[in-house]
Amino acid sequence: PEVCTPEAPYELAEKIRASIVVLGPLLSRFGYAKVPLPGGDDFGSRPIDMHIKGFEALGATVNIRHGDLEARADRLVGGRIALDYPSVGATENLLMASVLAKGTTVIDNVAREPEIGDLIDLLTAMGAQIAGKDTSTLTIEGVDTLHPTEHAVIPDxxxxxxxxxxxxxxxxxxxxxxxxxxxxxxxxxxxxxxxxxxxxxxxxxxxxxxxxxxxxxxxxxxxxxxxxxxxxxxxxxxxxxxxxxxxxxxxxxxxxxxxxxxxxxxxxxxxxxxxxxxxxxxxxxxxxxxxxxxxxxxxxxxxxxxxxxxxxxxxxxxxxxxxxxxxxxxxxxxxxxxxxxxxxxxxxxxx
Missing domain, CATH: 3.65.10.10 (Enolpyruvate transferase domain)
Structure with a gap:
């Protein structure tokens, strides 16, 4: 379905801890994104600092206001990002943001879960240029657009x-x-x-x-x-x-x-x-x-x-x-x- 708004609705975001991972693709597409802070499972702190630092390294301005995470950037610009921890969510978010950024992005200490490799396969099929699958460092050459594709998600x-x-x-x-x-x-x-x-x-x-x-x-x-x-x-x-x-x-x-x-x-x-x-x-x-x-x-x-x-x-x-x-x-x-x-x-x- 067509995505027509850069703002994720609270009634959906509150139900899932992964709500923040839509921030990257929305920001790349619209130049602005607003996502409620993550909800979902309650078992300890899930810091979002790595997400914020990563977006800022790509040229975005990020603020937290009234329980929402807001990010702005006319167009993201490639940069070097070193994750403090191999976070799956941060890796996914920054990967999806950087595929449309201008120039080259290098992300160090990325997560290597099978789901990351599956996401890379999907993005590559859509026209993204990503090197380093199944390693701890990803290198992304930004492209202007992605195109639709069909993809079978790996088993859970x-x-x-x-x-x-x-x-x-x-x-x-x-x-x-x-x-x-x-x-x-x-x-x-x-x-x-x-x-x-x-x-x-x-x-x-x-x-x-x-x-x-x-x-x-x-x-x-x-x-x-x-x-x-x-x-x-x-x-x-x-x-x-x-x-x-x-x-x-x-x-x-x-x-x-x-x-x-x-x-x-x-x-x-x-x-x-x-x-x-x-x-x-x-x-x-x-x-x-x-x-x-x-x-x-x-x-x-x-x-x-x-x-x-x-x-x-x-x-x-x-x-x-x-x-x-x-x-x-x-x-x-x-x-x-x-x-x-x-x-x-x-x-x-x-x-």
């Missing part, structure tokens, strides 16, 4: 990880169609330590479980390390493992352990301290009323219900809806006893 590796961990919790033998093992190598290695095995097949990946999971320490890192979005699933798997494990959050910090209290209500033995969680496995969890705090933690709590005796009721499940096309249908297709309920108020998952 986080969704694939959700189902892989479900196999570890409930045991079984599952093929995840479309998933790419090369996008989840480190996860596959970590799951293998726990007794869950992922192997490539012609149409996706094949996941099998040895039985009760083994304990294994987990540390999150930027790609190609263990993604922070994998951590809630892995921690949930560890709650019923045979042993003790230490989980360390190196990306977002202590605020991304909010769901631990919910797992504890189900009988999990977890102690948190700062960026770390010590997980002592128990034989089984017990169903309980619990609450989702964000997309991945919410999905992890649904998975916890698979390893629990009795009924698990997950409130505030609208978070989970934002990250999955239909998690209930997918889990039901694997034999899970899970239903979606619509009470008077927020929806809930009922396991």
């Amino acid at each position: 590796r986080i969704e694939a990880a959700t189902y892989a961990v479900a196999v570890g919790l409930a045991e079984g033998d599952v093929t995840i169609k479309g998933a790419r093992l090369e996008h989840m190598d480190m996860l596959a290695e970590k799951l293998a330590e726990m007794g869950v095995h992922i192997s490539a097949v012609d149409n996706g990946v094949w996941v099998t479980s040895e039985g009760r999971p083994r304990s294994a320490d987990v540390s999150t890192l930027p790609y190609p390390g263990i993604a922070t979005d994998y951590k809630p699933f892995l921690l949930t798997l560890l709650t019923v493992s045979d042993g003790v494990a230490i989980v360390t959050e190196n990306v977002y910090g202590a605020n991304r352990y909010a769901y631990v209290a919910e797992l504890s209500r189900m009988g999990a033995d977890i102690r948190t301290e700062g960026h770390h969680a010590v997980v002592r496995g128990v034989p089984r969890l017990s169903g309980a009323p619990i609450k989702a705090h964000d997309i991945r933690a919410g999905a992890a709590l649904v998975l916890a219900g698979l390893a629990a005796d009795g009924t698990t009721l997950v409130g505030d499940a609208h978070h989970v809806e934002r990250g999955y096309a239909d998690l209930v249908a997918s889990l039901k297709s694997l034999g899970a006893d899970v239903e979606w309920e619509e009470p008077a108020g927020d929806g809930r998952w009922n396991q």
